[in-house]
Structure formats: C-alpha cells, structure tokens
Amino acid sequence: MMDANEREMYRAAIHGDRDAFEMIIRTHSRALFAIAYGILQNREEAEDAVQDAFVKAWKSHWRLRDPGKFPAWLCMIARYRARDVFRKRRTVPISDEMTEPVESETTDTTALDRQLYFALAALPELHRSALTLRYFEEMDYQSIEKLLGLSNGALRGILGRALASMREHLKPALASLE
C-alpha cells in the first residue's frame, strides 16, 4: 500500500501545495513520459504531452478528493493528453512518416527500428503503456498495476500478449538475428 508520506504529499498537492506538486513532478514525470511515449512513439511530443498533463493537473487539482487516487488520475490525464496529440497528428499525411525511415534505411538497426515502430504501433494503447512502463522505468508489476489500475492477472496477460504480438511482428528479424 501507499505509505503515509506519499499520501500526505498527494493530499498537500490536492490542497494546492506547490512544493508537494513539484515533488510529484519529479517522482512521476518519467512514468508519465513512458506512457505518453507508448502512445506517441515520439520523444518530443511525449515530453510536451507530459508537460501539458502536469499543467492541467495543477489547474484542476481541486477536483480530486481522494489522495490515494492521485497517481492513477495523473496517469489518465497524461493518456488523454497524449491521445489528443496523436489525433491531431493523424491529420498530417501518413506518407511523410513512412518515407522518412525509408530514406535512412541504410543499416540493419534502422530497419529493425522501423519494424519495432510498426510492431509497437499495432499494439492496443494499454499494452503499449504497460510495455513502455516496464522497459523505460523497469517498474515492477505492482507499480504498473497501480498506475494503470489493473489487477495482477490482467497485467500479466497484457504483457504476455504484447510480447507475443511483438514477437509475431518481428519474426523475420528475430530469425535473422538468431
């Protein structure tokens, strides 16, 4: 469970304590970045999304009542924000993104990167978030569960299926690597 200090920090942040909120920014920005990156697969955009999420959270902190729900709430704001960014981006012709990696397709690693990109993009959003939290932050399952509001069984299933899906997508590349 959440320890008392942490809880007190969330409570203070809800009541408008700036210091507490900055502390939360320090402790949570990487996790949020991981989630946003999972959705957007772009570092700059993900960073902006996280930033926006914090600003939005600060502005509407009074809406939250239960300090225990603060991390999940923050996480949700970040997800929505990232989704908004993603949706806006979709209006940009998709061919630009397609051509860019093609141009720089010189080495094996970039080819693998591209395949990874599409394999990730093919996953459902929740799967991507779980994956990124795991690999960016090396979070244990318990922390991920708390952030995404999942049970242990569900998270195992999600990560299992995500890895299996990635495996399927990257089968040719894996074969060559072996």
Added chain:
Amino acid sequence: MATIHDEIDNWLAADVHAQLSEKERHELHTHLVECPTCRKLYQENKIMNQILEEKFMQEKQDAAFEQRMVARFHDRIPDPSGGISKLIVDLMRLRAMQITAVAAVLLALMQVGHLITREQPSFKEPAATAGYAMVDKLETRNKQVAATNAPPSFGALGKSDSRRADEATTFATGSTAPQNVPVPAAKSPAQPDKKVRSAEIERTIVPGSNESVAEGYGTSSETATTSSSMNRKLIRSAEVEVEIASFDDAIQKITALTNEERGYVATTSSEKQANGKLKGKVVVKVLPENLDRFLQKIRGLGELKNQTLGTEDVTKAYFDTESRLKNARVMEQRLIDMLKKKSDDINDLLQVEKELGRVREQIEQMQGELKYWDSQVQFATVTIQLSEKDMEEPAAFLLKERAQLALYAPDVEKIYNDIKSLASPKTQIKNAQLDRDNTGRVSARISMLIAPEESDAQIAHVKTMGRVQNFQVQTERVAQGGSGMSENARTKRDKVELNMTISREEQEQAFQETSLRIRTSAVDDRAKELRNLAEKHSGRIRSSTFSRDPDGREFANVTLRVPMRNYNALMQSLGALGKVENVSVQRQDRSGAQVDEANAPADMSIQVYSQGNIVSSETGLIATLRNTLGQGAAALAWSLRMIGVALAFLAPWAIALAAIIWVVRRVVRVRAGRGD
C-alpha cells in the same frame, strides 16, 4: 484451470521481467524441459526482451529530465506570491486550523444574523442588579446572603418586584383607605410579599445555608397573597342569555335566587313580541364572592345560550384618584387657612374663594368617582337576557294567490272593454294596457285584484270570454311576525291577483299543421274550388299565391285555418281536387294546458301544382357527361391536395430524423477515433 502451456505467453513475459515467484519459476522451467514448442518460444521471447531493452534504453530520458519538467512547469505556472498566500495555504492544511476557520465563519454568520434581525443577545442587564438591590433593601435579616453578583436570569423578576414595591408604597401612604380594606392590612401585605419573594430567590442561590430563614417566611406567604388580592379593586360582571319556558316564572325565580345570595334585582324590562312571546332583561347585583354560585343556579332556569364573565381591574385608577383626592384636601385646607388669615384685600379673597370652589368641586367629583367604584366593587353585576322558547314562531299566515290567464279572442278590444267594466269595490283593476303594433296586431294586458270571496266566480266569468290558452294559479303562504311553522297560527286568504293577456286568435299557434300537395292539370280552377271548400268548412284563407315558372309549371299555394272539428271533413273533400301527395301532419301537444280541442285552430298549407311540359336542360347525356367529368376533376384535385398535406406533415420529421442519425454517426466516429 488453464495450464502453463495454454498461457505460456504470460508466463514467459513474467519470467523475462523477473516477476515470477520462486515456485512459479520452478513450475515454468519444469514445463519448458518437457515441451519443445514452449522452449522455442522461450528463446524467442528472451531475444525479443533484449531487443526491447536495447531499443528503449536509447529512448530513455536523460538525467535532467525531471529538472526540465519542473522548470517548464515554473515557466507556465508562475508562483503567484510566495509569502503570505503560501503561509495561508500551509496553515490551512492543518486540521485544527480548518476547524477554527469553520467556527469563525459560523460565528460571523451568527453576528450577521443578529445584525439583520436586530435581536439583542441576552446578556446581563444593568436593571437586574438594580432590581435586586431593591429586594436587598427590603430584606433586613439576610443582607450578607443577598449575592452581589446576581445571575442575569433574575433580571425580569427583580424588575417586577421593584414595580410591585412601588405600588405597595403608594398604597401604604394613602391616607384614606377604602371601607372594605382595613388600614393596618395595607402595610403588612407589601412587606411579607416582598420578603417571600426574596426568600425564594435566596433559596435558589444558596441552597441549604438559609433554609430555616426561608421556611420562616414561607408560612406568611399565604396570608400575603390573600390580602394582596383583597387590596385589588376588581369589578366583576357577568352576562347570561337564557331561553326559558315562561318569562314571569323566570322573573320570580331570579328574584328568589337573588335574595338567597343577599343581592338585589336592579332593573327588569320586558317586551312582548307580535306572536305573544315575551323577552326581556334583568339586571341583578350580588356579592362578588357569591357570583359563581349564583350563575350556577341561574343555569337551572332554562337553556343557557350564552355566558360571559368579565373582570375589570380598576386598582390603579382607584388609587390614583385617591391620592389626587388627598392632595386636593390638603389644598382645600390651605385655602381655608388663607381665607382665615388674609382678609384685607377683597380681590385676593375673591380669588381664593373662587379657587376654593374649584377645588371643592374637584373633591366632590373624585369622591363620587371613588364611591361609584366602591359600589361597583362591592357588588357584581349580572345581566340576564331572558327569552321565551319559540321566539321566532309566526303569528299568522297569509295565503297569497296569483293567477295567470292567457286568452285568445277574435275581438281583443271588445273583451278588453268588457273586462274593464267588471271593476267594482271587490274587483279592482290595477293595470290595463292595450297594445297595437305597426302591423295592426292588437293585444291587451290587464292585471286586477279580486277579493277572495269573489275571485272564483270572476275568474270563471272572464274565462268564458275567449279561448283559454293558458291558466295558472300560484299559491304562496307567507308567515307573519316570524318564520318557520306554527301549529296555532291562523291562516288568512289575501286578495287574488289576476294577470291576463288577451291576444287575437290569428296569433294563436295552430294546434295542428298540415302540408300537402295536390297534382292537377288545371291549377287555377282547382285553387278556386279549394277556397270555396274551405269557406264551406268555416275555414279562413290566410294567404294564397299563384305562379308559373319558365318550364310551364303552375303553382298555387294556399294556407288556411279551420277549426279542428271540421278538419277531417275538409281533408276528405280534398281528394276530389286531384291527386293528393306529400301529406305531412305536425301536431302540437301542449301538455298541462287546458285546450279546447274542437275549437282549436288547424293550419293547412296546400300546394296545387301541374307538371311542366318541357324537358329540363339538366337531364340527358351531355349533362351527365359534364357532371361526371367535373366530379372526376374535383376528386383529382382533392387527392393532390391530400398528398401535399401528407408531405408537409412528414417532411420535418424526416429531416429531424436524418439530422439525429447524422449526429449519432458523427459521435460514434469520434469515439472510435479516440479509442485508437
């Protein structure tokens, strides 16, 4: 239960992420040894994990990421004003501070409420201590006990005490005490009363310590209250309303009762009603202490309708007048002294004499007033309203008859004059009126009053003068000198009022109306014959017309009126004129009215006609075709219009429905986009 093999993906993922428990890992590896498929997957998964770890390592944020986030947050949300507001925010985080703040707000709201309602919070009044000091002064033995800090709740009590003390002192100083109040008693009631009250207060403040003193005063409390009630000048009065069987008996009984209670009957008055019943008023004076018993006895006289008991307290006015009287007496004495001493100046003497006269007049007036009050106080006044039973019973009944008669006569004016000539002392014509309108129709209206003994004969006589259309008699019994029923009141017959209307026979509505057509070839001749026939049956032709239309058809319309007794004979003879068609008969059955059926008029309207000899233009093939086409076109136009109406009715709904579907699809699409 799912086996490891079924859920191998989940197990492998948890394994590479090192999230399996020791036991679970053991189970997994046992399975991997057995199952080559899973073993292959295990290998692949490991590589996959490695690739991902490498990939995300590259993408991982640098160490300054957090610092950057905080800095940017600072840029976007600048700290409003570090000092005071931050302090307040910090303070407000404390639970104690929150409670204090809520309490402060509530207190402020209450103060605002007081301001709005202008209600003074009940704090200690200065009058309280003052009042208490008064008690303190009167109290001699318990000086040290009378607390210096009196509780605020005793304020009101203390105040009333002080007022009472004032009254008591004025009373005690009054030199001329009323006869029924002994002078020594005047002084005593004030003080014991005071003492009892102070003793009570002390008992509340210091329980135990002064018990004995309080008890000592407690015994005198009863005498104090009784004597204080005797000091009061109370005028008691009562009003009673009683319904009795006999007035005289009641008066006797009341007198007896009054003597029993040592009172007297002051006044008696009585009044006789038209129906012989008596009602009246008795004023009785009894001693105030006997009043209640007396009233109880009065109830036995009959049925009690109403009772009012009143008490007027004139104590204050009485003692005011008394002290004014005392002052006036002093003034009088002084003036008398002046007269004795100073006798040189006539003018002054006169002045003093005049003043003395005025003062004496005042004294007399005040003495009279006091005497009046004394007498009022000495005896209670009981006003008894007596009325005999069945006060409202009527004295007599008057039978009023009113008759309405409608006559039809051939000569209105003659009958009008005949009726007018009937006038005699017993038959008075109240109103007679003859109307003739611009078409020459005459009608008359007469109203007359007939003495009761002659009325039947006169009305019967008038009825023979013409044909009675309607006759109604209305009888009304009017109670005199009361209302309701009475067994022994007389009934008298009043004059009969007769209202008549006379109109000419032609105006009478026919008893029976018949219309028929007779087809014949020679219209004109037959019409003449018809007229002769009618005259033969003592009928009167009322109108007759003749016409011929362009097709050569001829019409003769004849309306006539015959008495009912000749109607059937006429109808039979009509057959001789031609073919009788379309006979319709309408009969007016006037229910309830007296109708002389044989003489009642029957109207006939007869059309004698011949068929034309030219074919109408509205028959034949062309006309039929034209009609058919015209109707077809009209039907087409009508159906077109209906289609238009249906379209106008449906179109808005169709548009609204389309709009809703469009919005819903749009929303679904947006949701789907967000779900991606």
